[in-house]
Amino acid sequence: MxxxxxxxxxxxxxxxxxxxxxxxxxxxxxxxxxxxxxxxxxxxxxxxxxxxxxxxxxxxxxxxxxxxxxxxxxxxxxxxxxxxxxxxxxxxxxxxxxxxxxxxxxxxxxxxxxxxxxxxxxxxxxxxxxxxxxxxxxxxxxxxxxxxxxxxxxxxxxxxxxxxxCPGITAYNAVSKAGLTPGSSVAVFGIGGVGHMALQFAALTGAEVIAVTRSQEHRDLALELGAHRAIDASGGDVAQQLQAAGGVNASIVFAPSSEAVRQAVAATKPAGTIVVGVHAEVGEVPFVEEKRVVGSVIxxxxxxxxxxxxxxxxxxxxxxxxxxxxxxxxxxxxxxxxxxxxxxxxxx
Ligand SMILES: [Zn+2]
Ligand SMILES: [Zn+2]
The missing domain is CATH 3.90.180.10 (Medium-chain alcohol dehydrogenases, catalytic domain)
Structure with missing residues (x-):
């Protein structure tokens, strides 16, 4: 001893x-x-x-x-x-x-x-x-x-x-709450310290991973780390772009922005899950779509x-x-x- x-x-x-x-x-x-x-x-x-x-x-x-x-x-x-x-x-x-x-x-x-x-x-x-x-x-x-x-x-x-x-454990916990299965889809909003870890854990579930970020450098990084697609968040309505492709089963938000959370809620399909890892206003969540908004911390x-x-x-x-x-x-x-x-x- x-x-x-x-x-x-x-x-x-x-x-x-x-x-x-x-x-x-x-x-x-x-x-x-x-x-x-x-x-x-x-x-x-x-x-x-x-x-x-x-x-x-x-x-x-x-x-x-x-x-x-x-x-x-x-x-x-x-x-x-x-x-x-x-x-x-x-x-x-x-x-x-x-x-x-x-x-x-x-x-x-x-x-x-x-x-x-x-x-x-x-x-x-x-x-x-x-x-x-x-x-x-x-x-x-x-x-x-x-x-x-x-x-x-x-x-x-x-x-x-x-x-x-911190980013590792925070990303792991958030991804574990998103209900991802092989073949499902998830949008990760914000590819900074936590987001770049979250997309890797998400990809391991077999889900299709879409990175959403304003930065070209972060989009390149996301693709390098295994994201299947990367969308420019500064290029107009992200929710519309995601909905045009059928929407996603889940969204995970680490971009420190209420607008990002609102886009995530809109882009997520009925019965889907939106995991929020930042301080933000959630906005309207239509109950008839049975979406689930859940917070996640470390x-x-x-x-x-x-x-x-x-x-x-x-x-x-x-x-x-x-x-x-x-x-x-x-x-x-x-x-x-x-x-x-x-x-x-x-x-x-
Ligand atoms: Zn931290
Ligand atoms: Zn205790």
Whole structure:
């Protein structure tokens, strides 16, 4: 049994948010932060890679202040984290210093509420969220809950694995709710960090996958990753284009736009499913068509393990651009301006 021996704090080099503001105004600063020795059931991770998520941008710019995010300041953003175990707390006998692990947005859960018991722990009312309610991975070191850390399979390198911990799990959960079967069809709206993973999971079901995005670069990427068709979302009415071809059995929306959700509802056939993974207005849903609109947010530990297994087997892969940790503000600026091909990943 290996228990953490360190009693002194570890100093982390970190990207810190003191007060939310537009990214152009420079709300982030570089600083040093004390990382406490791990308590019982906790570990300290030496971070090597952390994905840059649109959720991070929302928090940093103050979009979610009314939802209580960030829950504390200063805070270290970042919730797609990969690194090596540096210290283990008491009671953690399944991880050792040096083990390669990852952490997703779900930093901890209560383990005893109805949602935790039903395999939907992402809905736990007592959950802590990495980088939103506790310090996250834009840093050299991070405290984590050992039971919510996942071994990273050998075939995956650190930076490629990091996006699996938010886009990967988010896409997997959304696709699992779409009711796809071989021969069915699905439109994926928005081919960014999450969308580029969602279309791969969707293609694995045997469904026909149609990518919908404004960006030519993202349409090319979608086709490269296995989408059967790609439609230009800026070229007029997407719903009409999809309806002209008979409509789709399901739609999955990661484009951050109420218009995209309305188009998805219209393009989906009667009895079909629209999975929504963004904040948006849904609009009218005609009851006589028996369509189902369902929200989806990250995913539970058992689903995260499936994602890692599938990535290790080469069934899905993330596409990413590396940035040095100190260039987090530039990565976020480029995300905001739509200048990233896929996921930005901070590497230390
Ligand atoms: Zn995320
Ligand atoms: Zn719970």
């Amino acid at each position: 290996t228990a953490g021996s360190a009693t002194t704090a570890t100093t982390a080099h970190a990207v810190l948010l003191d007060a939310p503001a537009p990214i152009e105004e420079g709300p982030l600063r570089l600083g040093e932060l004390g990382v406490p020795a791990p308590a019982t059931g906790q570990i300290v991770i030496e971070v090597t890679a952390c994905g840059v998520c649109r959720s991070n941008l929302h928090m940093i710019e103050g979009d979610w202040v009314e939802h209580g995010v960030p829950a504390k300041t200063p805070i270290v953003p970042g919730h797609e984290v990969v690194g090596r175990v540096a210290q283990v707390g008491a009671g953690v006998d399944w991880l050792q210093p040096g083990d390669r692990v990852g952490v997703q947005p779900l930093w901890s859960t209560c383990g005893h509420c109805d949602f935790c018991l039903a395999g939907r722990e992402q809905l736990c009312p007592a959950k802590e969220i990495t980088g939103e309610t506790v310090d996250g991975g834009y840093a050299t070191h991070m405290l984590a809950t050992a039971a919510h850390a996942y071994r990273v399979p050998d075939p995956l390198d650190d930076a490629a694995a990091a996006p699996l911990f 995913g539970a530990r058992w689903q995260m393990k499936q994602v890692l297994r599938m990535a290790a087997a080469g069934m899905v892969r993330s596409v990413y651009e590396p940035f040095p940790l100190d260039e987090a503000p530039e990565a976020l600026r480029r995300l905001k301006q739509g200048e990233l091909r896929a996921r930005a990943v901070l590497v230390t």
